[in-house]
Amino acid sequence: MNTENQQFKLTFINYLIIGSLLFGMFFGAGNLIFPLHLGQLAGSHWLPAAIGFLLSGTLLPLLSIIAISITQSEGIYDVARPIGRHYALIFLILVHATLGPMFATPRTATVPFELGFARYIPANQTWIWLLVFSAAFFTLTYFLSRSESHIIDIIGKLLNPLFLILLFIIFLFAFLRPMGDAEQAVISTNYVHDALTNGFLEGYNTMDVLAGLAFGVTIVTSIKLMGVRSPRSIAAATAKSGIICIGFEALIYLGLIVIGAMSLANFKLSENGGIAFGQIANYYMSAVGSAILATLATVTCLSTAMGLVTAFAQDFHKQFPRISYLTFLRFTCAISFVIANVGLTQIISWSLPILMLLYPLAITVILLSILSPLFKKSPIVYRITTVFTLIPALFDATNALPPILKQTAPIQGLVHFASSYLPLFSLGFAWVPFALIGFILSIAAYALFRAPSMQLNPETSAKPK
Known part of the structure; x- marks a missing residue:
């Protein structure tokens, strides 16, 4: 080789x-x-x-x-x-x-x-x-x-x-x-x-x-x-x-x-x-x-x-x-x-909410991949951080919907809730503090459960030598 x-x-x-x-x-x-x-x-x-x-x-x-x-x-x-x-x-x-x-x-x-x-x-x-x-x-x-x-x-x-x-x-x-x-x-x-x-x-x-x-x-x-x-x-x-x-x-x-x-x-x-x-x-x-x-x-x-x-x-x-x-x-x-x-205007309009959902998930998985040697690519770190990122990202995506959907009563209710309770929502970054909290909690969980017998994913567990 x-x-x-x-x-x-x-x-x-x-x-x-x-x-x-x-x-x-x-x-x-x-x-x-x-x-x-x-x-x-x-x-x-x-x-x-x-x-x-x-x-x-x-x-x-x-x-x-x-x-x-x-x-x-x-x-x-x-x-x-x-x-x-x-x-x-x-x-x-x-x-x-x-x-x-x-x-x-x-x-x-x-x-x-x-x-x-x-x-x-x-x-x-x-x-x-x-x-x-x-x-x-x-x-x-x-x-x-x-x-x-x-x-x-x-x-x-x-x-x-x-x-x-x-x-x-x-x-x-x-x-x-x-x-x-x-x-x-x-x-x-x-x-x-x-x-x-x-x-x-x-x-x-x-x-x-x-x-x-x-x-x-x-x-x-x-x-x-x-x-x-x-x-x-x-x-x-x-x-x-x-x-x-x-x-x-x-x-x-x-x-x-x-x-x-x-x-x-x-x-x-x-x-x-x-x-x-x-x-x-x-x-x-x-x-x-x-x-x-x-x-x-x-x-x-x-x-x-x-x-x-x-x-x-x-x-x-x-x-x-x-x-x-x-x-x-x-x-x-x-x-x-x-x-x-369909036309350029419609393509751009409908792509924005999808990007507001996928970008936070992509950014977190990229950063986790770069940092993965520190926690040995533990699934628990990936999963907790991703869950904490996904929830506010869904609200950010909802806020970016085209007017024909955003102006409906259910969507307006979700936007009002997010505006009242999610920090940085008005800037389009509601996912950032949640992702940080999720990462900190996941590292704590990794430190607690990293023993081979307590691995969450049996496929990645090390066998005793």
Whole structure:
């Protein structure tokens, strides 16, 4: 085994390629429009908002990759497994449904359509062209993702360089001829006092924490295809590549947030970052800017879509091996195509309550995985912390429901109860104090019951020697 590990030692170039793969899968058009819109919302308070966004949009995704490395896991199921097999399977399905055919993957088609094409199409014909565009988009995604061994070559060596060149052109114009002073930009009401926390919550929209857990299986598979076999070597390669990817992503986020704040000197606050990006591109390069924007959005979303559908198919094929990888791939591409034609606004609106539920659960399982060597991956710590996190997260999700549901009497009653009794509920962080309390109690329980004869999970109990 040692001879094999020495023979297939990765080079710095290999780490760059894997990091490029991660970057291509993480960074979609949504990652372009959300920080840009955040800059417009925060105005001159862009720095604290950026710190909050980077915490949830870059640091936590990096920690999710490190969690996979530390636990030597190959995906979502393995990371959540200490909580219980049934919970791990449900968590895997919910995360992949969110990242896959229900929300994130359909968004990879609707975002570039809205950014680059929708405004040039008559309103009564939009649905027809979205149907055509999304069909072509997911057909191409399927054919490019059929071979798992080609993922690195297609994303890391072809799409990423093209994306970076196009993004560099936008940045070059924006910083050489800034539209205004970001330090003098108007501040939106919610960002006058709570810029940091609102920036943190805005980072949820990237879905990158969930993606970090989901992409674990793709990254591990790609590293194995390079010839690495040792679990320790795979874990190290995953962590090093993740640092490269997330660090570069953070720099792009900062640039986009600043550009968004500067744009307020010429434009009003937009409804979303897609509109803002279109205005900025047209301001600097008119029709050429629109063409670059459309190409940029399509290219980066295509690479993200490939990562999402591949992770979905690989993870579910692993859990249900009787069904082939290609069958799951066809399924997620087909359902994503159908959901995409509902429209971007509806997709974003219905995804928010799901994110408010899943993000706290994902954050806690990531932190527990990183800390797991301290309590020997004891199920009791995982389970108590998760239960204490789940209850307030359900209330946070309820508060984020679309108006058609939130305005009903039962939901209003739940929101009123949570507002009265759950600390930090108004900020969207009711789960934080509960998770901390649960973790403290679980550590106390672990210290009390850690004797082999008193282990809660007999499968993990050590046998007397």
